[in-house]
Amino acid sequence: MPADGKVKVGIIGSRFEAEIHAESFRMIQADAEVVAIASPTAGNAQKLADRYNIPRVFTDYREMLREKDIEMVTIAAPNHLHAQMTVDIAGAGKHVVCEKPLCMTLEDADLMIETCRRKGVLLLYAEELFFTPKYVKAKQMADQGAFGRVYMVKQSEKHFGPHAPWFWDVDKSGGGVFMDMGCHGIAFCYWFLDRPKIKNVYCQMATHVHADRTSGEDNSICIIEFENGAVGLVEDSWARRGGMEDRIEIYGEGGVTYADLHMGNALPTYSEYGYGYAVEKAPTTKGWTYPVFEELWNYGFPQEMRHFARCVRGKEEPMATGEDGRVVQEVLYAGYHSAGTGRRVELPFRRMGVRIPIDLWLKSGDE
Ligand SMILES: NC(=O)c1ccc[n+]([C@@H]2O[C@H](COP(=O)([O-])OP(=O)(O)OC[C@H]3O[C@@H](n4cnc5c(N)ncnc54)[C@H](O)[C@@H]3O)[C@@H](O)[C@H]2O)c1
Numbered sequence: 001m002p003a004d005g006k007v008k009v010g011i012i013g014s015r016f017e018a019e020i021h022a023e024s025f026r027m028i029q030a031d032a033e034v035v036a037i038a039s040p041t042a043g044n045a046q047k048l049a050d051r052y053n054i055p056r057v058f059t060d061y062r063e064m065l066r067e068k069d070i071e072m073v074t075i076a077a078p079n080h081l082h083a084q085m086t087v088d089i090a091g092a093g094k095h096v097v098c099e100k101p102l103c104m105t106l107e108d109a110d111l112m113i114e115t116c117r118r119k120g121v122l123l124l125y126a127e128e129l130f131f132t133p134k135y136v137k138a139k140q141m142a143d144q145g146a147f148g149r150v151y152m153v154k155q156s157e158k159h160f161g162p163h164a165p166w167f168w169d170v171d172k173s174g175g176g177v178f179m180d181m182g183c184h185g186i187a188f189c190y191w192f193l194d195r196p197k198i199k200n201v202y203c204q205m206a207t208h209v210h211a212d213r214t215s216g217e218d219n220s221i222c223i224i225e226f227e228n229g230a231v232g233l234v235e236d237s238w239a240r241r242g243g244m245e246d247r248i249e250i251y252g253e254g255g256v257t258y259a260d261l262h263m264g265n266a267l268p269t270y271s272e273y274g275y276g277y278a279v280e281k282a283p284t285t286k287g288w289t290y291p292v293f294e295e296l297w298n299y300g301f302p303q304e305m306r307h308f309a310r311c312v313r314g315k316e317e318p319m320a321t322g323e324d325g326r327v328v329q330e331v332l333y334a335g336y337h338s339a340g341t342g343r344r345v346e347l348p349f350r351r352m353g354v355r356i357p358i359d360l361w362l363k364s365g366d367e
Contacts, residue, residue, distance in 0.1 A: 007032040007309040008069045010094075012061045012085060013076030014039035014048045016163060017099055020301050021074045022052040027302040032072070032309035038064040039077075061085065065092035072312050074126070074305075075099055078166045079174050083108035090119040095312050097124045097305075101183040102325025104174045104356055106333065109326040116322060123322035124308045127187045129155070130320050131300030131307065134259045138250055139192055147252025153192050154233040154249040155185035158240035159281040161210060161218065168214040175358035176216025178205055178335055181236040186331045187324060188248070189224055189232030197227040198327070202344040203335035205361065209239045216358060222335050243282040243290075265298060266290035332357045340364025 009032050011021050018039070025034045034054050038061035039045040049057045058064040065073070065088060073089045074097040075082055083103045089096045096116060102125060103109055116123035129135055142150055162180065166172040173179060190198070201224055205217035218239045224232035246261035262279060267290065269278075274285040279292045296302055310316040334345040337360040354360060 002071075004313065006030070007312045008071050009034045009309075010036040010038065010061075010064050010067065010070040010073045011054075011076060012038050012064075012073060014041060014044040015076075017076035018074075019048060020296060021076055021305065022048060022054065023296055024302040024305045026052060027296065028306040028309065031306050031313075036064050036067055036070060062088060065089060065094065070094055072097060072308065078164075078172050079179070080104055080172045083112055086112040086123065087115050090116045090121050090123075093119060093121065095122040095124065095308075097126050097308050098322070098325070099126045100187070100325070100328075101174065101179055101332065102322065102329055105354055106326070106329055106350055107352065109322070109329045113322040113326060122308075122311055122318060124311060124318055125187075125320045125322055125325040126304060126308075127184065127191075127320045127324065128300040128304045129184050129188045130191050131303040132261065133298065133300060133303070134261060134265075135188070135192075135248055136300070138248060138257050138259055141257060142192065142250060142252070146255050147250060147257065148254025150193065150230055150250060150252040152231045152233065152249075152251040153189045154235070154247075154251075155188040156235035156237075156245070156247050157181040157184055158235075158237035158245045159243060160241055160283070161213075161238040163281075168210070168216065170214065170216045170356060170358050170362075173216065174356045175332070175336065175361075176205070176207070176214060176220070177218055177236045177238040178203070178220035178222065178339075179216075179332055179357055180238075182220055182222055182234055182335065183328050183332060185222070185234030185236060186224065186232070186328045186335075187320075189226075189234065190324070190327060191320075192250070193226055193228065193230050193232070195324075195327075196230065198331060198347045199225045199227050200344050200346045201225075201331055201334035201338055201349075203338040205335075205339045215362060217339070217361070220335070220339070222331075224331060241283075243278075244280050261298065262290060262292055266292045329357075333360060336360035337364070
């Protein structure tokens with residue numbers, strides 16, 4: 001494989017996150033180029049390929065993996081497919097970028113990490129909050145001592161529920177909002193505090209408004225205690241009206257900072273008539289809205305993909321790996337178990353034989 005030049009990329013998936021990957025790579029053309037896309041829905045795949053000038057389209061990702069020039073493959077497919085896809089990509093000798101959450105089970109996580117290690121390829125965990133400029137600024141200030149000893153880190157992400165049916169089917173997603181977005185907050189607190197050992201996890205969750213659509217939880221609160229004494233508070237909702245909210249709060253004995261990802265770099269706007277697009281998950285463009293400019297850059301997606309491409313070239317050390325995804329997976333398990341039992345769960349919590357994480361909540365009475 002070439003040691004320099006643009007990293008040749010294949011994308012698996014052709015909808016929401018696949019488009020974000022394609023757009024992000026378009027923004028970092030000096031480092032990488034998407035040469036192929038694979039998705040079982042041929043029409044969607046072709047449309048995405050046309051929009052981004054991607055020359056090769058496959059309906060079976062395994063065929064795409066036979067393309068010799070592809071060096072890195074990104075997985076933008078439903079959660080239950082991540083593990084098998086990773087094993088197949090690594091088996092073809094290509095580096096893996098896996099979307100969050102890493103997978104469904106701890107056994108999957110181990111298999112993914114071990115397979116990539118054995119095949120000598122990178123397993124890069126696509127947690128863009130490690131690259132979100134506003135949040136990176138908060139971490140830089142914390143690292144410079146701005147807040148003294150940080151004792152609490154909060155991250156929350158809320159909207160009224162995801163766009164595609166598979167998210168609502170726990171057999172495909174593994175769980176509700178805690179699995180889907182709690183994974184961001186868990187990773188964020190862990191990363192922000194420089195990956196301290198996690199002592200225990202307490203979680204409360206419920207299905208407040210979407211019980212007709214899913215057996216998954218649509219609201220969750222998770223408290224993580226770290227060995228250094230700091231606390232992480234991760235709050236997520238699919239029950240929150242009014243579009244997308246993504247926020248952090250950092251508290252130290254010497255200071256505090258707050259960041260709202262969408263506000264402050266949005267344009268407070270009033271329109272009687274509506275307009276094209278405001279921001280992800282905004283229900284309307286009429287009335288008062290907060291359109292965000294440079295949306296993907298504000299999230300950190302192009303920066304994340306640039307970093308991953310540079311890791312493949314050996315120019316940077318991976319900042320978000322399969323091991324991070326595995327830590328998150330263990331906290332997801334502990335959180336569901338805590339919500340199921342009403343008790344705080346001590347780590348390590350490496351329960352084997354779990355079918356899907358949410359079973360630890362839904363089936364806690366069966367134990
Ligand atoms: N980082 C983030 O903030 C973020 C945001 C959204 C989604 N995601 C993650 O990205 C992944 C995809 O989510 P999405 O929102 O794009 O879902 P989506 O439903 O919009 O798209 C899923 C895609 O996967 C494809 N797919 C399904 N089965 C496949 C198969 N067997 N082989 C190849 N492709 C297949 C579908 O055709 C579709 O194109 C999920 O793991 C999700 O958690 C991450």
